[in-house]
Amino acid sequence: MRGMLSLLDNNRETSVDAFFVMFPAGELSGYTYNATGSLQMVWSLRNEMNFNNGAQWNQHGLTISTYDCDVNGYPLGAPIRIFTDVGAGTPQEPGNNLTLVHGIGGPSAANLNYSNPNAAGASIIRPVMGRIFKTNVAVAVNEVTKEKVIVGADMSMMFLSRQLDEIAKDISAPLFIGVIGANSGRLLASSPKMELLNEDKTRMLDARELQSPHICDFVGYLNETYGSQLGFITQMNRLADELNAMQIDGGSRFAERNVGGVDWIMNAAFMKLVFQIVFHLHPLSLLVFHLHCNLF
Numbered sequence: 231m232r233g234m235l236s237l238l239d240n241n242r243e244t245s246v247d248a249f250f251v252m253f254p255a256g257e258l259s260g261y262t263y264n265a266t267g268s269l270q271m272v273w274s275l276r277n278e279m280n281f282n283n284g285a286q287w288n289q290h291g292l293t294i295s296t297y298d299c300d301v302n303g304y305p306l307g308a309p310i311r312i313f314t315d316v317g318a319g320t321p322q323e324p325g326n327n328l329t330l331v332h333g334i335g336g337p338s339a340a341n342l343n344y345s346n347p348n349a350a351g352a353s354i355i356r357p358v359m360g361r362i363f364k365t366n367v368a369v370a371v372n373e374v375t376k377e378k379v380i381v382g383a384d385m386s387m388m389f390l391s392r393q394l395d396e397i398a399k400d401i402s403a404p405l406f407i408g409v410i411g412a413n414s415g416r417l418l419a420s421s422p423k424m425e426l427l428n429e430d431k432t433r434m435l436d437a438r439e440l441q442s443p444h445i446c447d448f449v450g451y452l453n454e455t456y457g458s459q460l461g462f463i464t465q466m467n468r469l470a471d472e473l474n475a476m477q478i479d480g481g482s483r484f485a486e487r488n489v490g491g492v493d494w495i496m497n498a499a500f501m502k503l504v505f506q507i508v509f510h511l512h513p514l515s516l517l518v519f520h521l522h523c524n525l526f
Contacts, residue, residue, distance in 0.1 A: 231259065231261075231271075231303065234250070234260060234261060235261050238261050238383070241383070242263070245383045245386070246361075246363070247261060247263070247383060248260055248382075249381075249383070250382070251328040251381075252329075252379060253329055255329070256292060256324070256326070256328045256330060257274040257292065257328075258273070258292075258328050259274065261299070269299045269300075270296055270297060270298055271297045271299045272297075273295050274328075293313070293326070294312070295312050295313075296312075297309050313326070321335035329380065332365075332380060332382075338353035338354065340353050340367050342380065347371050347378075349368065349369040350366075350369070352364055352365065352367070353365035353366075355411060355414055356434070357427050357431060360427065361386055362386065362418065362426060363384045364385050365382055365385075366382055366385060367380050367382035368380070369381075387418045390409050390418060391421065391423055394407045394419055394420065405421075406420070406442075408420040408444070408448075410437065414434075416436060417435075417440060436462070437462065444494075447489045448498075451487065452466070453465075456469075469498065470500050473500035
């Protein structure tokens, strides 16, 4: 566990947690930093003693306990949160069995094939407690004991926003930068920052729901280029495929646009984001608007 904490601390720029899951029980162990930056340990225990028709042990779901920790990863007192979800023992209703959550057909959409010792995958991007995450997971096998586990980490989209802010501060011209998931069609980060979740923080807003003149213009650009009869995701995938085919590292496209009566230059580029702990590739589109008159 201490090694996992060191791994997490070395990747704090991109990750908010690091964990492993026992196979096939689906029991979770790991460390996480909450939204305020405090360290917590997450531990999953099987329950429980069941006395139906006599005394016997019987798994009845999974209980996940979360503890506040000191800087060395040692728990401070009793759990601050205990959560049990029995589920139905299926990928459709996995409860707290994370083997089922990340397996084929599971709700995370990572679709790990546990018969493949090199299997790796990534979840859908989703909000958790007001923050946006993408979970990266992989199968690992102990070479000595042959014990199989799932290792993983949650990547927060906040690190993308910080990187975009670093880019924007070094450019004197007015600038809007957005990172859009090519498969999800959702804005993952931007500079200047904008609200990406709905009012109760349980759902990511679709791009067309965002109150941004630049995103609205980008939606218009896609309609003009590929036809409004196509859905937004299909348009995004076509743009990403075309940009990626333009050169080995992904292409770049420029277009003159008028946003709110002001002339801008739109630069759309394709890139693959490499995650540092599990190393999984995610297709993204980078959308940049430069104020037109300041470029010449």
